[in-house]
Amino acid sequence: MPTLRILCLAALLLTFCAAAALAExxxxxAGIGLGEPVAKAKGRIHTQKARTMDDSPWVQKIPVAGDKFFSGGYVLVGVCAAPGTVARIKMRYRDDGLDFFRTISGEMLKRYGDPTxxxxxxxxxxxGNKWGFSDSRLRPISLILQRTEGEDPELGAGTTLKLTNWGLLEAERACWQERHGAPKAPAAAPAKKAAPDHGYLPR
Structure with missing residues (x-):
């Protein structure tokens, strides 16, 4: 009987630990749910400005309005497996200072532990740092906090936060390619004529 109780307690402990891990x-x-319909955040998201990604036609990129913490950002939503479902959220903080980046980095280290x-x-x-997680269906999720003094090709210089469900993105890619085939690769640029070799270049 004591052995049975111990096993039951161990099972309960594992259940609570798993639930805690999922809760983290x-x-x-920015008030937008990953894996939720984009319509739930229609007050923040400019759906009329949605555009298809040239290199990833299985998702649409939609701008997100700013608030008191963020100056703006975007979401990626599915168009095939789960149309309108948010698969990525990327936002840029209003405060682009180094001190703010250090503060938020410390808070995220306390909350999520060591980055991957x-x-x-x-x-x-x-x-910046990247953390890895799994959702309730064991789909990989990544969280990236990054600060750049140069130009972020997506949102410009400053501090950004990006949350991605890679399982949702992969499902969209697989669905789209099943229906349309793999996207065509861009035409290769014509080969340039080789420069003269004077004997001092590596071969």
Whole structure:
């Protein structure tokens, strides 16, 4: 009988631990839910400005309006497997100072623990960390906090936060390619004529 009680307690403990682990997985950013219909955040998202991604036609990119914390951003939503479902959220903070970045980095380290990957360069112009999680269906989720002094090709210089459900993105890609085939690769540029070799270049 004592053995049975111990096994039951162990099972309950594992259940609570699993629930706690799931609760730590971030699923919302700037009031927008990852994996939820984009219509739920229609007050923040400019759906009339949605555009298809040239290199990823299985998703649409939609601008997100700013608030008191963020100056703006975008979401990626599915168009095939789960049309209108948010698969990625990326936002840029209004405060682009280094002190703010250090503060929020410390808070995220306390909340999520050690990052799984450093997302920066050796010069220090780009700094950041990446954390990895899983949702309730064991689909991988990544969270990236990054600050760049140069130009982020998507949102410009400053501090950004990006939350992505890779399982949702992969489902959209697979669905789209099943219906349309793989997207055509861009035409290769014509080969340039080789420069003369004077004997001092590597071969």
């Amino acid at each position: 997985t971030p699923t919302e950013l 990957q450093y997302k920066g360069d050796f010069e220090g112009r780009t700094m």
